[in-house]
Amino acid sequence: MTHVEPDQPFSLPPSEVDGQPTRCGLIAIVGRPNVGKSTLMNALVGQKISITSKKAQTTRHRITGVRTVDEAQFVFVDTPGFQVKHANPLNRTLNRTVQSTLSDVDIVLFLVEAGRFGMDDAKVLALIPEGKPCVLIANKLDTVQRRADLLPWLKSMQERHAFSEFVPMSAQKQADVDRLFAILKPYLPQQEWFYDEDALTDRSEKFLASEIIREKLFRLTGDELPYTSTVVIDKWDEEGALRRIAATIVVERDAHKGMIIGEKGERLKRIGTEARQELERLMEAKVFLELFVKVRSGWAATEEHLRSYGYE
Numbered sequence: 001m002t003h004v005e006p007d008q009p010f011s012l013p014p015s016e017v018d019g020q021p022t023r024c025g026l027i028a029i030v031g032r033p034n035v036g037k038s039t040l041m042n043a044l045v046g047q048k049i050s051i052t053s054k055k056a057q058t059t060r061h062r063i064t065g066v067r068t069v070d071e072a073q074f075v076f077v078d079t080p081g082f083q084v085k086h087a088n089p090l091n092r093t094l095n096r097t098v099q100s101t102l103s104d105v106d107i108v109l110f111l112v113e114a115g116r117f118g119m120d121d122a123k124v125l126a127l128i129p130e131g132k133p134c135v136l137i138a139n140k141l142d143t144v145q146r147r148a149d150l151l152p153w154l155k156s157m158q159e160r161h162a163f164s165e166f167v168p169m170s171a172q173k174q175a176d177v178d179r180l181f182a183i184l185k186p187y188l189p190q191q192e193w194f195y196d197e198d199a200l201t202d203r204s205e206k207f208l209a210s211e212i213i214r215e216k217l218f219r220l221t222g223d224e225l226p227y228t229s230t231v232v233i234d235k236w237d238e239e240g241a242l243r244r245i246a247a248t249i250v251v252e253r254d255a256h257k258g259m260i261i262g263e264k265g266e267r268l269k270r271i272g273t274e275a276r277q278e279l280e281r282l283m284e285a286k287v288f289l290e291l292f293v294k295v296r297s298g299w300a301a302t303e304e305h306l307r308s309y310g311y312e
């Protein structure tokens with residue numbers, strides 16, 4: 001096995017599907033509240049989540065859905081902590097997290113309501129890195145009475161940002177969603193898929209669980225915590241509709257351990273509660289979750305450790 005740093009991007013060369021090289025890429029969906037991000041995400045991925053990762057880099061991101069259409073695999077990532085309402089130091093930190101997520105993806109979908117662009121939209125647009133392929137989705141087209149009025153608006157949008165594509169559509173119309181896949185496909189790099197096509201498996205549920213704990217961990221500790229902190233699932237027992245899960249958060253320094261545990265264990269408790277609630281929702285099962293924090297200095301340094309944490 002070759003040595004792989006967990007945060008180093010690497011990719012496998014494409015194989016072929018029906019004579020076409022496989023494509024795979026990360027996509028973020030951003031926009032102010034209520035523009036239709038969840039509606040679009042659901043229409044794009046449906047119920048299918050496939051989460052057996054072949055690529056270490058994706059563990060940095062919370063994967064919200066995967067959809068494979070012919071030779072192309074679309075991997076949707078979450079942008080945690082998106083906050084545009086109030087400018088305070090915490091939100092600035094969260095926005096840095098958003099920016100770092102956006103700089104890693106292959107395409108950003110920027111959603112607005114067709115014919116509208118307000119301050120709240122402008123704040124989101126400002127977080128999108130220059131030069132990153134960005135598609136303007138003018139959503140809720142069905143609510144626009146006079147389509148002709150959209151032309152000058154689209155022109156004004158063109159002046160605001162160097163968008164790669166302009167897609168007026170309705171996230172509630174399947175034909176529009178199908179067309180969007182075709183528009184996005186050329187933006188996905190030609191490489192091997194990161195995920196298998198099959199449905200949730202036991203292993204993928206475990207992966208999802210560690211990802212959810214990791215997301216709560218980073219969200220509740222802010223960006224004081226280095227990205228090398230990781231989550232290992234130690235125990236996974238299924239008894240009917242009950243999951244008993246034990247997991248260890250592995251950090252590099254004692255100081256990080258203190259940061260995670262918090263005063264009188266409050267923060268760790270909160271990480272555990274939020275992770276448990278989300279897991280229960282996703283797995284439609286009752287979950288008992290035990291969390292531990294361990295210090296392992298320089299864990300990322302050896303191949304042995306990488307293997308034991310699943311970076312194979």
Ligand SMILES: Nc1nc2c(ncn2[C@@H]2O[C@H](COP(=O)(O)OP(=O)(O)OP(=O)(O)O)[C@@H](O)[C@H]2O)c(=O)[nH]1
Binds near residue numbers: 142
């Ligand atoms: N008419 C119409 N309504 C839509 C469309 N897409 C979404 N909506 C509606 O817009 C509202 C907000 O949609 P969401 O998908 O929850 O928006 P969101 O951006 O995820 O919202 P936040 O979670 O607040 O950020 C819902 O009532 C949707 O049904 C569309 O294409 N046309």
